[in-house]
Amino acid sequence: MSQEKGRITWISGPTVRAEGLEGVKMFEVVFVGEERLIGEVIAVSGDKAVIQVYETTSGLKPGEPVYRSGEPLSVMLGPGIIGRTYDGVQRPLDVIATKIGPFVKRGIQVDPIPLDKKWYFEPVLKIGDKVRGGYVVGYVQETPLIKHSILIHPEVSGKVKSIVKEGEYTANDVIAEIEKDSEVYKVKLYHRWPVRKPRPYVQRLEPEVPLITGMRIIDTLFPVAKGGTAAIPGGFGTGKTVTLHQIAAWCDARVVIYIGCGERGNEMAEVLVKFPELTDPYSGRPLMERTILIANTSNMPISAREASIYTGITLAEYYRDMGYDVVLVADSTSRWAEALREISGRLEEMPAEEGFPPYLASRLAEFYERAGRVVTFTQNNSIGSVTVVGAVSPPGGDFSEPVTVHTLRFVRTFWGLDSALAYSRHYPAINWIISYSLYVDAVARWWEKEVEKGWPELRRKMLEILQKEDELKEIVKLLGPEALPDSEKLVLDVARIIREGFLQQNAFDPIDSYCSVQKQYKMLKMFMEFYEKARIALEKGVPLSSIRALPIIAKMMRVRYTVPNEKFIEVDSISQEINDSINKLLEGMKSG
Amino acid sequence: MASGGLEYYSVKEIKGPLLVVEGVKNVSYDELLEIETSTGEKRLGKVLEVGYGLAIVQVFEGTTGLAVKGTKAKFLGRTMETPVSEDMLGRIFDGLGRPIDGLPPIIPRDRLDVNGSPINPERRDYPTNFIQTGISAIDGMNTLIRGQKLPIFSGAGLPHNMIAAQIARQATVLGQEEEFAVIFAAIGVQNDEASFFKKSLEETGAIKRSALFLNLADDPAFERIITPRIALTLAEYLAFEKDMHVLVIITDMTNYGEALREISAAREEVPGRKGYPGYLYTDLATIYERAGRIKEKKGSITQMPILTMPNDDISHPIPDLTAYITEGQIVLGRELHRIGIYPPINVLMSLSRLMRDGIGEGKTRADHPDVSSQLYASYARAQELRSLALIVGESSLTPVDLKYLRYAEAFEKKFLAQGYYENRDIFKTLDIAWEILSMLPEQELTRVKEKYIKQYYKKTAE
């Protein structure tokens, strides 16, 4: 650590100005005041700097020292990250609590990963191997679910000079040495990486495998691909957090990073209470064994909120670099943008729209750009991905505000939440008319191969009915339902059945919460077959009222929470019953 | 902070509620100061920004009557603190926490920073204890949970105070005898509103376990920034040091927001929506997040802030950002009030986010989640049909549609409506719910599991 120090000249909330910092770099970490509060340089001019401080600045005085670190804001990457809850600058909140109790105070310095814990390390490299950044040195079983590849720092290459035998080591032990031009680099179980710099990869690939979330409206209608991006904007209480919790709990990624960015403390508590009890649907292990939480709640310092997004995405890239599919969910990117705005305001920068700084759009673009499916630098060039899902909280639920508008420029899936749906308790309140996914064609192949051939066609038909309903509703509003012919009334009926029986999904029902792709497909087919059958019956003269009175309809609408995933085949027998009861109506006609 | 006691006569500028003091040394950010006018009147302020030889200071009581000459600023060397003690229950204070009931001064057990510290999210205990308020629309459909922050969104002239008072009077946790300590913070409200609360607490004897902090309409506006923080500091002390369950009622948060806006304007900050500062969300969060439960602590803080929506507009920044922070909202409806329904709770706009883990088997009754969901779905459907009927007439609705209209009426008159002194237990609430749900055909109740329909649905002889 550099001994140079400057001094504080001005304090305004989380922003501090200092002088006497000759040569200080942008984004360098500094320690502010006698208590050495962590801060980061966000503007430099001559020997003067503006610093955002990650902790409350109450009580700081002009004249107090500012110490340089010489390093940019970085995270510590090594075993011991999974299962943890961090604040925005990777301080483990459990360790802080053990040290100082249930309230977060400032000036606490703790190691992001345990440095004294012994890990069983199995080497894969040999002395003399030629290596470059991103190579796997060996493995550590981090949790029963995660085999952690110990990676060489991306910017190091050379020849292996020494490597330890398999056995127990702590994060601080040197496990290998790499030599290049007579310089020796010591490899430990961890390395550091600056959060604002994307980690390198060999090559970017097009996403083509869907991220399965178990939510029907997402998987079937508006899918996101592994390595893709999605945004979920919506007013308060429309279901952003529940959707993100559901994705974090059920999606088929190997590592999940949940960033609570300027949101509620109790929501983090909920995850911490429930995830250890839930099991990963793919392995049966407790969910925390694949989850990392970053909790910088709304009342915690806002500079750390700004940093939390970068901390999260860097951890995501790190596990991607081991060849894992990683999902990062951020709740809410609007709070991050507001932190940017507040800091920018204190710098007296020229504001653009609604007080946000002019660089809001480019910051958002950079963030979503860090998602992707890539070929990694590991020896066997394994493929990893980072999928990013961001919640957006527009003021007044108005999607024309800057954060929503810019976000939609950079993401390829849009789940638009609708307050009207939420008020009528239609959950998830994702509006099927405005939402879209640009991954549909890419993932269609997967569905046809892994689930069933007819997926794209059935999906299209379901959307058609929903769109038709939307048009017809306008007419009904003006003229009443009686103005429509029976064939169109049937469309309205079926659309309602689809809305309540398929699109709606109760996240808190033990069965409905997660819907397997097989069950989704069977349900999709059941509803579309019902429509076909009913339509033909109607054409043949069966009265609409008899179709409406079929008791099977209620049964069909209950399938979502009566048929468990593993018994998805039973959906077929309900389809059969539908078939039979409509046939009966037709026969009744002939005989009657 | 060792600057305690330094005095300056060097006020350079007065701008709205702000003073610019020159030539200061050793002053710290957020430091408290005492301001003395040339006539000897004393006011309090705090440092908003500080640099070498210059501090920008906010005066809580406002700057009316202050002059550049002759005003003394004495920096106190500490941040704003408030004394706390169990003896503060049963007492009445002004908006800065000074007793105004004529009783002897409080002997503090401790002095605490009014800003508190954020609860470490890792140490929070997730709230799951059902509070029975005795009000069907809340208990049945928007359940309040111990440790929740659940605001009431009201409008001018609506009975939010009565509802809050009724809750304060009736709130109990099923099967537990412990009573809530009530902390009441008035922010810029009329005197009669404050005395209404006082009376209603006296009525039940709850006043003995209540503390009232009053910043009334004619009290200094900038005090309003501090009043809720003092109230919550006492609440935290009682809940987390003294194991009490505390209910905090704060009214009216709209006045708080306005005080904040005024200070921001005086500082010439870039305004956000409707002139409110860009940090309104974060600032409100430092109030609302001071609720909840902590692992290994017995007490809890349940917050019920009240705010009036300007022009009944829920998308106004104050209700909007409040709802983005709180765990739901109880919204009052003018329409319902007009047709004489008390409490006029607009259930469709209302929400309790913590409800789901506090109800159901072993907590209230097994059918509660399904019943609540069905009440909502059917009422929402009925509202759609109501607006349709307005256009095309009831005659073009189907017989089932008509049943929905009847259901909606019964819902409002039997389920929603109840007396100010009527305390319904949860079982009574659920029974009324089944009574009205039974007006709909069984087939329509697709949100309810068949076993509950068998158990509770009342078949009518038709």
Ligand SMILES: Nc1ncnc2c1ncn2[C@@H]1O[C@H](COP(=O)(O)OP(=O)(O)OP(=O)(O)O)[C@@H](O)[C@H]1O
């Ligand atoms: N899929 C769902 N199933 C059942 N209930 C849901 C679902 N989605 C949302 N809800 C209900 O809506 C409430 C609000 O949802 P949520 O907390 O996710 O909103 P939000 O969009 O994150 O709001 P905010 O922006 O204020 O944080 C939940 O508490 C729950 O009651």
Ligand SMILES: [Mg+2]
């Ligand atoms: Mg949310």
